[in-house]
Amino acid sequence: MDVHVVLVVFLMFAGTVKAEGGVTFWGNMVKLTCPGRGMFYKDNVKVNVSRPGEYEFDYKGKVTYSCVYEMTDSNEQKHRVRYLFYVKAKTCENCFELDAVLFAVAIVGDLIFTSVIMIAIYKCTKKKNPAASNNAAPKAPGRSGGRPPPVPSVDYEPLNLNTRSHDTYSMVNRTG
Missing domain, CATH: 1.20.5 (Single alpha-helices involved in coiled-coils or other helix-helix interfaces)
Incomplete structure (x- = not known):
């Protein structure tokens, strides 16, 4: 049982997916965030986005998107950078992170x-009153060694060894 609990906790933390550039899942929705303010493409076809650099869509199965943005290096030269997103996951409608x-x-x-x-x-x-514990009932006085009181009935007399059963489980075996 403990192994199952540890496995569930491990899978909860392993199930969160984050990548550079930003890939977030919430239920069936996937949000891709481009490292720069760029445009998204699916199979070299431009995708309309509500905000530059971010694209949200309903996940149906594995898919590849690319984000193209311009980046300026230390020499003030502009370069076009293409960032690829390969999205493959297991999602569900009622899941949450x-x-x-x-x-x-x-x-x-x-x-x-x-x-x-x-x-x-x-x-x-x-206990509410600690003094009450000091007034505990006294113990019965110890008996002086001697014979026990006489047996009141024949039903309580010791068994006769000659009439006692000698079956397998009717005797106590002493091993020491």
Whole structure:
């Protein structure tokens, strides 16, 4: 059971996908972010985007997009840079990403809440008056060695060794 819990937690953290340039998943929606303010292309066909450098689409299956933007180097020369996105993932309609900080806060909060409940239960079950514990009932006096009281009935007399059964499990075997 513990292995399953560790595996689920590991998969939650491994399931978050981030790449340089920005690829984000939320449910079935994919958001691609170009490192520069560029235009997106799918199969060398320009894709209309609402904001330059960002493209959102509904994920249907693996797909390749490219982002072309201009970059200026240290010599003030402009270069066209092509950034490729190969998107292949498993998505679902009702999935959501769990942030690691939120997950840690939930665990710490649960530990604190459990500790408070345990302390409250301990305080409530503790004896209210410590002097009451000193007035405990006295123990019965110890018996002086001697014979026990006489047996009141024949039903409680020791068994006769001659009439006792000698079956396999009717005897106690002493090994020492």
